[in-house]
Amino acid sequence: MWRLYLLSAFLLVLFCAAPALSDECSECHKAREFKVTHKKLYDYNLDFEISVHGVAELDCTDCHGGQSGTKDLDKAHQGVLEPVRYDNIPATCGSCHEDQYEAFTGSHHYQLLEKDGSAPNCVTCHGSMDMDFIFASRVKNTCQFCHNLESGTLPEIPDQADFILSKINIIKGYKSYVQQYLGDEDLKRKLSMDFDNLTAKWHSFELDTVEEDTRELLGNYRKAKAQAMKDRKHEKD
Numbered sequence: 001m002w003r004l005y006l007l008s009a010f011l012l013v014l015f016c017a018a019p020a021l022s023d024e025c026s027e028c029h030k031a032r033e034f035k036v037t038h039k040k041l042y043d044y045n046l047d048f049e050i051s052v053h054g055v056a057e058l059d060c061t062d063c064h065g066g067q068s069g070t071k072d073l074d075k076a077h078q079g080v081l082e083p084v085r086y087d088n089i090p091a092t093c094g095s096c097h098e099d100q101y102e103a104f105t106g107s108h109h110y111q112l113l114e115k116d117g118s119a120p121n122c123v124t125c126h127g128s129m130d131m132d133f134i135f136a137s138r139v140k141n142t143c144q145f146c147h148n149l150e151s152g153t154l155p156e157i158p159d160q161a162d163f164i165l166s167k168i169n170i171i172k173g174y175k176s177y178v179q180q181y182l183g184d185e186d187l188k189r190k191l192s193m194d195f196d197n198l199t200a201k202w203h204s205f206e207l208d209t210v211e212e213d214t215r216e217l218l219g220n221y222r223k224a225k226a227q228a229m230k231d232r233k234h235e236k237d
């Protein structure tokens with residue numbers, strides 16, 4: 001009898017140990033010996049696993065292309081750096097994030113990026129393998145890299161970006177409360193759509209209109225939160 005238990009335990013382990021990612025790239029890249037022999041690759045892999053994309057179980061090939069399903073290094077690597085070259089990055093990311101891509105390709109930043117790489121691309125702000133949201137605390141530094149007094153390139157930008165993102169963060173707080181407690185489903189859906197439009201529009205870098213929209217949405221979320229608090233109280237009574 002115990003043999004049967006042992007066998008099923010063994011099978012269970014085998015099953016659970018099956019790779020979460022379906023491609024061979026990460027299987028090879030997470031080799032333990034890389035911690036010593038290819039430290040950068042090893043670290044990248046760790047970063048990726050806990051990134052928004054790792055958690056969403058993207059495959060390496062979703063961004064890098066190359067050949068999955070082979071353990072042959074040269075075959076696997078065909079063309080893997082091309083999609084992540086600085087000026088190809090927006091299109092690579094844009095294949096999934098269409099709204100941000102559309103807003104971004106209409107921006108002055110995008111023209112400069114394509115011309116001579118003098119403006120940021122998606123990973124300048126979001127990180128690459130460690131992709132994440134960008135927070136108010138970080139955005140100022142990111143913009144300041146180019147927009148500062150020394151360069152004289154629109155040095156007022158970092159403060160404005162910081163101001164807008166702090167407001168967006170407050171909206172995010174209200175948003176999760178409203179999603180949970182507001183009874184009015186239509187309003188909830190509308191506000192959520194407005195939020196998505198706002199963060200997509202941010203990528204046009206028309207900061208003045210983005211700032212206006214942010215103020216307006218903040219006001220609307222504040223009202224909705226007040227209503228949600230009432231709804232919640234009703235439910236409790």
Ligand code: HEC
Nearest residue numbers: 024025028060061064065066067068070071072073076080
């Ligand atoms: C057999 C193991 C193996 C497989 C399979 C593999 N890689 Fe690699 N990869 C490596 C090693 C080792 C390096 C370090 C550079 C080198 O030796 O070529 C590397 C380097 C890279 C680099 C950096 C290239 C550079 O020149 O700096 C990228 C990007 C990459 N791999 C992506 C991928 C993707 C995407 C796949 C799957 C389509 C993949 N790899 C499959 C082992 C592998």
Ligand code: HEC
Nearest residue numbers: 025026029041044048053058059060062063084123128129
């Ligand atoms: C969401 C898109 C995306 C996914 C998915 C992704 N990468 Fe990357 N990766 C990038 C970008 C963008 C860069 C370039 C970063 C830069 O320019 O600093 C990069 C860079 C790299 C590099 C360094 C290349 C160099 O120039 O040295 C390696 C190695 C790498 N990726 C491996 C992988 C592996 C392995 C996977 C799967 C576990 C993976 N990537 C999944 C977007 C992605």
Ligand code: HEC
Nearest residue numbers: 052056058062063092093095096097122123126131132133
């Ligand atoms: C194959 C599709 C795909 C590609 C390519 C891709 N992403 Fe994503 N991205 C996702 C998914 C799926 C999520 C998880 C959240 C979601 O469903 O929106 C995500 C989440 C994000 C988030 C967090 C925001 C959120 O809604 O959770 C950022 C920021 C992001 N991606 C930026 C990028 C950047 C920059 C690139 C290019 C280097 C890129 N993505 C490439 C599919 C993709």
Ligand code: HEC
Nearest residue numbers: 090093094097100101104120121122125133134139199202
């Ligand atoms: C100059 C900096 C910058 C660049 C360049 C940039 N982003 Fe963003 N991105 C931001 C900021 C700031 C936000 C809003 C912050 C937030 O939502 O928390 C954001 C938000 C996002 C989100 C999440 C929206 C949400 O639901 O909150 C995605 C996805 C995204 N960007 C993808 C991209 C892609 C794809 C590119 C390239 C085409 C790109 N970003 C270029 C700064 C940037």
Ligand code: HEC
Nearest residue numbers: 108112118119120139142143145146153157161205206207
């Ligand atoms: C890699 C350099 C670089 C980074 C990083 C950068 N910018 Fe820029 N940005 C530029 C350049 C160059 C210009 C063009 C300035 C000019 O025309 O005089 C510009 C122009 C702008 C403009 C004016 C747009 C227009 O239509 O004329 C805005 C707004 C802007 N950036 C916002 C930001 C914000 C917000 C951040 C940070 C989240 C940021 N930038 C990060 C290089 C950068």
